[in-house]
Amino acid sequence: MACLEKGRLEAFAFCPERRDMIQYDVLTIGNAIVDIIARTDNAFLEEQGIPKGSMTLIDTTRAQSLYNAMGPAVEMSGGSAANTAAGVVSLGGTAGYIGKVCDDQLGAIFTHDIRALGIAFQTAPLSTGPATARSMILVTPDGERSMNTYLGACVELSPDDIDEELVAAAKVTYFEGYLWDPPLAKDAIRKAASIAHANGRDVAITLSDSYCVYRYRAEFLDLMRSSAVDIVFANEAEVLALYETKNFDAALTQLAADVRKFGAVTRGEKGCVVVEGKTRIDVPATEVSTVVDTTGAGDLFAAGFLRGYTGGLSKKVSAQLGVVAAGQIIAQIGPRFAGSIRDTADVSKLLGVSSHL
Amino acid sequence: MACLEKGRLEAFAFCPERRDMIQYDVLTIGNAIVDIIARTDNAFLEEQGIPKGSMTLIDTTRAQSLYNAMGPAVEMSGGSAANTAAGVVSLGGTAGYIGKVCDDQLGAIFTHDIRALGIAFQTAPLSTGPATARSMILVTPDGERSMNTYLGACVELSPDDIDEELVAAAKVTYFEGYLWDPPLAKDAIRKAASIAHANGRDVAITLSDSYCVYRYRAEFLDLMRSSAVDIVFANEAEVLALYETKNFDAALTQLAADVRKFGAVTRGEKGCVVVEGKTRIDVPATEVSTVVDTTGAGDLFAAGFLRGYTGGLSKKVSAQLGVVAAGQIIAQIGPRFAGSIRDTADVSKLLGVSSHL
Numbered sequence: 001m002a003c004l005e006k007g008r009l010e011a012f013a014f015c016p017e018r019r020d021m022i023q024y025d026v027l028t029i030g031n032a033i034v035d036i037i038a039r040t041d042n043a044f045l046e047e048q049g050i051p052k053g054s055m056t057l058i059d060t061t062r063a064q065s066l067y068n069a070m071g072p073a074v075e076m077s078g079g080s081a082a083n084t085a086a087g088v089v090s091l092g093g094t095a096g097y098i099g100k101v102c103d104d105q106l107g108a109i110f111t112h113d114i115r116a117l118g119i120a121f122q123t124a125p126l127s128t129g130p131a132t133a134r135s136m137i138l139v140t141p142d143g144e145r146s147m148n149t150y151l152g153a154c155v156e157l158s159p160d161d162i163d164e165e166l167v168a169a170a171k172v173t174y175f176e177g178y179l180w181d182p183p184l185a186k187d188a189i190r191k192a193a194s195i196a197h198a199n200g201r202d203v204a205i206t207l208s209d210s211y212c213v214y215r216y217r218a219e220f221l222d223l224m225r226s227s228a229v230d231i232v233f234a235n236e237a238e239v240l241a242l243y244e245t246k247n248f249d250a251a252l253t254q255l256a257a258d259v260r261k262f263g264a265v266t267r268g269e270k271g272c273v274v275v276e277g278k279t280r281i282d283v284p285a286t287e288v289s290t291v292v293d294t295t296g297a298g299d300l301f302a303a304g305f306l307r308g309y310t311g312g313l314s315k316k317v318s319a320q321l322g323v324v325a326a327g328q329i330i331a332q333i334g335p336r337f338a339g340s341i342r343d344t345a346d347v348s349k350l351l352g353v354s355s356h357l
Numbered sequence: 358m359a360c361l362e363k364g365r366l367e368a369f370a371f372c373p374e375r376r377d378m379i380q381y382d383v384l385t386i387g388n389a390i391v392d393i394i395a396r397t398d399n400a401f402l403e404e405q406g407i408p409k410g411s412m413t414l415i416d417t418t419r420a421q422s423l424y425n426a427m428g429p430a431v432e433m434s435g436g437s438a439a440n441t442a443a444g445v446v447s448l449g450g451t452a453g454y455i456g457k458v459c460d461d462q463l464g465a466i467f468t469h470d471i472r473a474l475g476i477a478f479q480t481a482p483l484s485t486g487p488a489t490a491r492s493m494i495l496v497t498p499d500g501e502r503s504m505n506t507y508l509g510a511c512v513e514l515s516p517d518d519i520d521e522e523l524v525a526a527a528k529v530t531y532f533e534g535y536l537w538d539p540p541l542a543k544d545a546i547r548k549a550a551s552i553a554h555a556n557g558r559d560v561a562i563t564l565s566d567s568y569c570v571y572r573y574r575a576e577f578l579d580l581m582r583s584s585a586v587d588i589v590f591a592n593e594a595e596v597l598a599l600y601e602t603k604n605f606d607a608a609l610t611q612l613a614a615d616v617r618k619f620g621a622v623t624r625g626e627k628g629c630v631v632v633e634g635k636t637r638i639d640v641p642a643t644e645v646s647t648v649v650d651t652t653g654a655g656d657l658f659a660a661g662f663l664r665g666y667t668g669g670l671s672k673k674v675s676a677q678l679g680v681v682a683a684g685q686i687i688a689q690i691g692p693r694f695a696g697s698i699r700d701t702a703d704v705s706k707l708l709g710v711s712s713h714l
Contacts, residue, residue: 036466039695072443072470072693075432086429105462105488109393113429131462336429338396 024120025093025310027170029162029185029192030081031154031178032099032123033133034106037145037295037334038073040138045146050138055147055209057181058136063150066136075106076334077113078135080208081176083296083335087303087325089117092342092351093310096120096166098192102153106132113336123161126153143291143330151182158184159191167195171310172231174302177208180216193228202261204231206302207238214241221258230261233302239265252280264319266301271323274315283319286327286346296335300325308350321350381477382450382667383660384527386519386542386549387438388511388535389456389480390490391463394652394691395430397495402503407495412504412566414538420507423493432463433691434470435492437565438533440653440692444660444682446474449699449708450667453477453523455549459510463489470693480518483510500648500687508539515541516548524552528667529588531659534565537573550585559618561588563659564595571598578615587618590659596622609637621676623658628680631672640676643684643703653692658683668708678707 045052048066058066077086085095097114101107103125110132114121133152139145157179167173173196179185193203207213207220220242223229232255236248243251252275255263262276271285304325308318324346329335341347402409405423415423434443442452454471458464460482467489471478490509496502514536524530530553536542550560564570564577577599580586589612593605600608609632612620619633628642661682665675681703686692698704 067469070473072434072473072695073466074691075466077429109430109432112424116427116429334431338429 022169023094024096024166024170025172026085026088026306027096027098027166027173028081028085029098029173029175029179029189030079031133031149031151031176031182032082032101032110033079033135033149033154034110035076035078035135035137035295035334036067036073037076037137037139037293038071040071040140042140044070045138045140050146050148051211052140052146053144054211055135055149055178058148058150060150063136063148066148070136070138073136074333075109076336077110078295078335080178080206080299081174082114083299084174084303084306085119086114086117086336087300088307089119090337090339090341091304091307091321091325091347092340093307094118096170098123098161098163098166100126100153100157100161101132102126102130104131106134107153120166122163122166126156129153129156137295139293139295139333143294145293145295155182156184157182157188159188162188162192162195164195167192168199168201170196170201172202172204172306174204174206174306176206177212177216177220180212180219186219190228202230203228204233204306205229206233206298207242210237210241213238217242224258224260227260230259232259232263233298233305234263235266235298236268262315264305264322266298266326272301272319274319276315281316281319283316283323286323288327288331291330293333294330296329297326299335300329311351317350321347324350379526380451381453381523381527382529383442383445383663384453384455384523384530385438385442386455386530386532386536386546387436388490388506388508388533388539389439389458389467390436390492390506390511391467392433392435392492392494392652392691393424393430394433394494394496394650395428397428397497399497401427402495402497407503407505408568409497409503410501411568412492412506412535415505415507417507420493420505423505427493427495430493431690432466433693434467435652435692437535437563437656438531439471440656441531441660441663442476443471443474443693444657445664446476447694447696447698448661448664448678448682448704449697450664451475453527455480455518455520455523457483457510457514457518458489459483459487461488463491464510477523479520479523483513486510486513494652496650496652496690500651502650502652512539513541514539514545516545519545519548519552521552524549525556525558527553527558529559529561529663531561531563531663533563534569534573534577537569537576543576547585559587560585561590561663562586563590563655564599567594567598570595574599581615581617584617587616589616589620590655590662591620592623592655593625619672621662621679623655623683629658629676631676633672638673638676640673640680643680645684645688648687650690651687653686654683656692657686665707674707678704681707
């Protein structure tokens, strides 16, 4: 069981001759993370000074003390962009992924889970240095998740990890704003964006988290205004943070002006809005009987949208697919589906719709 | 985050002065395992030649090939006897645990989860040698689980790991029949049983699995007939295997004759039977609306029973507690509860009952 031992990960068997024929709907690039998910209460978050609903970066010392203090957990592969790739596949699409793990047990778990979904994942793991990243995700009784992320091996993601052929083969290259946290990843993203555009592909960013937007606001705006990205995914708080305003409509107008193609903004119970030039499409949320765990809601919205968009569906139907996928993921624990949701009634109905915007 | 890095596990902080005052309801001893749980279908089991509903021991080569072939999974701490300790605590009791992990990432996860429940766990981890054990648990749509276990570090459990004071402090020492698979654990169990009896405590065994009974039938009977164990937990198939018969009533009669105190036998939908000398108590199963995953059913029956028994409740009420705990665990994924079930209606009602058998 070399893959789960301390030894090296096996090289990914890859057939170069077949490569020219392969096309992926979506390539996602992000921090490769294993989630450590535990239920907790609000008092524990306050005690530990954890900002509810956000992602906080933590160092090894804090990671250890928080792990010691928190309750028993369940582990599963996560990582925002990786969850989006998994979601695209759950919806019947094809996907690739770029992200950095270490060749340790958690790295083997991450690698197994993403490859077992049929996602092309060949990023070379670190053989020495920091361990595979993990995020301690604390879920309160209201279903809200608060993430505490130790980046570990992710800090080593660099332009060398960008596989040109993989980028060229994907209709959309999608990456996390979270990638601005590790030092070299932004260069990797610039490289990936250039390759994608040179091949006539689209580039998409998710703004990830409002605190992340506070940290990298100017850089994210520059990515948009310099047309390094074509599509922006965000939630309401992130767009407000991006434009330093409390006026959602004003922020949307600015977003539409700044983004080369379009923006898709989720609003929780209020559904989502797609803005493209002067066009605005509002899509209501689906009804979710019980919110169990909001982990992955934004990731799965992007997955649903991108599955529709790369499948040639209208932006409205793509947004509806996003809303449906997000609604299904928050009704369960963790950010990935155990199997395909391609054939669930809501999804198959939307995928069957061929009328475009 | 030393505990999740490649480094050593921290020594468990323990205060010897306080030790004399501590008493545990149950000490469990078993193979310390992290579960890797995935949904699958019957065709995959057949393809892989996996006997449905049982536990199969696998070596590293087979573990790797099976892991490569199986779908994405979720990881959580498991191990039969460890699940029983966790169950005792979920039901409001106190517990200790002895089992062997390696000081790798999976070992750190196992250690964290069991300590986070308040279970006394101080077994020294291996610093070199085989990795922490894992069991690939494949759950079919009918909820049945088929386990494929790589024993790893568990093979190193030895009499040196038996903590005399911990055994002496526990009302019942409970161990797995599965411990006959690793080479030295049976000596550890003999040692633990002697210490327990020297301190006026009870010793219990679970027969674990019918294939396990086939492997160690003579030894299990000897444990019972030599009064090394006082209490036997088993399911119907295991008791039939133990007495090489198809006649359940005949097997029960033999069990009652062979065991020093009593036997508690689960029968799935038919509930369970407790036999003690000429007395037989039948307890019906609770209604479970949907069987999601049977992993841990037997472990939680034992937990419920032992929680009642060590709490001074009658064997009938103890068996009812076992049935309720087993019924609740199979309605969810994985062998441990996310929190306490002490205050669920069925449990609190039974724990409030004070009439004895």
